[in-house]
Amino acid sequence: MDVLYGGIEAGGTKFVCAVGSGPDDLRAEVRFRTTTPVETINRAIAFFQQEQRRQILAAIGIASFGPVDPDPTSPTFGYITSTPKPGWAQSDFAGTVKGALAVPVSLDTDVNAAALGEHRWGAARGVDSFIYLTIGTGIGGGGMINGELMHGLIHPEMGHIRVPHDWQADPYPGHCPFHGDCLEGLASGPALEKRWGQPPETLPSDHAAWNLEAHYLALAIANIICTLSPRRIVIGGGVMEQLKLLPLVRRKVRELLNSYVQAPEILQKIDDYIVPPGLGRRAGILGAIALAHRVAG
Numbered sequence: 001m002d003v004l005y006g007g008i009e010a011g012g013t014k015f016v017c018a019v020g021s022g023p024d025d026l027r028a029e030v031r032f033r034t035t036t037p038v039e040t041i042n043r044a045i046a047f048f049q050q051e052q053r054r055q056i057l058a059a060i061g062i063a064s065f066g067p068v069d070p071d072p073t074s075p076t077f078g079y080i081t082s083t084p085k086p087g088w089a090q091s092d093f094a095g096t097v098k099g100a101l102a103v104p105v106s107l108d109t110d111v112n113a114a115a116l117g118e119h120r121w122g123a124a125r126g127v128d129s130f131i132y133l134t135i136g137t138g139i140g141g142g143g144m145i146n147g148e149l150m151h152g153l154i155h156p157e158m159g160h161i162r163v164p165h166d167w168q169a170d171p172y173p174g175h176c177p178f179h180g181d182c183l184e185g186l187a188s189g190p191a192l193e194k195r196w197g198q199p200p201e202t203l204p205s206d207h208a209a210w211n212l213e214a215h216y217l218a219l220a221i222a223n224i225i226c227t228l229s230p231r232r233i234v235i236g237g238g239v240m241e242q243l244k245l246l247p248l249v250r251r252k253v254r255e256l257l258n259s260y261v262q263a264p265e266i267l268q269k270i271d272d273y274i275v276p277p278g279l280g281r282r283a284g285i286l287g288a289i290a291l292a293h294r295v296a297g
């Protein structure tokens with residue numbers, strides 16, 4: 001029997017489960033809606049139990065919505081912790097999967113997992129300190145510092161950093177239930193929809209929305225560059241599918257830094273410094289498979 005790896009991309013609205021070994025080898029994939037923890041996790045387990053009859057699964061990686069406890073030495077490792085999503089707070093996600101399938105299980109944030117996938121197969125190959133950002137229904141950030149996924153007190157929450165908000169230029173108050181006008185409150189997909197009255201994918205490329213969006217994202221990225229000095233920034237998510245946005249963000253980042261950070265990557269080669277994910281929309285599920293590779297050793 002083949003030896004493969006299992007991945008779970010656990011999102012707040014949908015789950016994707018797959019087995020495989022990498023971008024050229026994803027052999028089975030199922031998607032279903034996220035409902036209660038018991039129902040949703042059991043559905044994932046049933047999928048892998050079926051796969052286990054056909055091949056050996058060396059490990060399972062879980063790229064999860066959060067917040068999560070990613071510390072393997074903690075008694076609540078692999079739990080989804082304080083999420084406002086009904087029923088999911090304090091649920092033992094990794095432990096339940098491990099107990100049912102009897103294989104090593106690794107769990108991290110969706111963005112840290114995607115960062116690991118980009119490092120292994122995508123836009124961050126060969127780069128050991130970088131940031132991965134996703135701009136979609138929410139805003140999340142993860143990445144690596146010196147080859148280690150970013151953990152600390154818990155894990156980064158880059159979507160909730162504060163950026164300057166000019167209330168006169170942009171009276172929209174922001175929609176984050178915790179902070180109002182944090183980055184996610186101002187610049188996620190739902191923020192665009194509420195501010196402009198239509199979903200971002202229907203806003204024309206010359207709409208004023210994109211300039212303002214690029215402004216907020218560039219402020220956040222400039223802060224991240226000044227704080228962490230990453231060697232690359234990978235930025236994806238549904239909102240970035242407006243292709244005009246990334247060049248605008250690059251230009252504004254350079255303007256905001258104003259030649260202060262003296263690196264050719266920013267001054268001359270910013271197109272290679274702030275880049276889209278190499279794995280595209282598969283960054284999430286491949287990140288989960290990358291977590292499984294790592295825990296399997």
Ligand code: ZN
Pocket residue numbers: 159160176177178179180182183184185
């Ligand atoms: Zn917030």
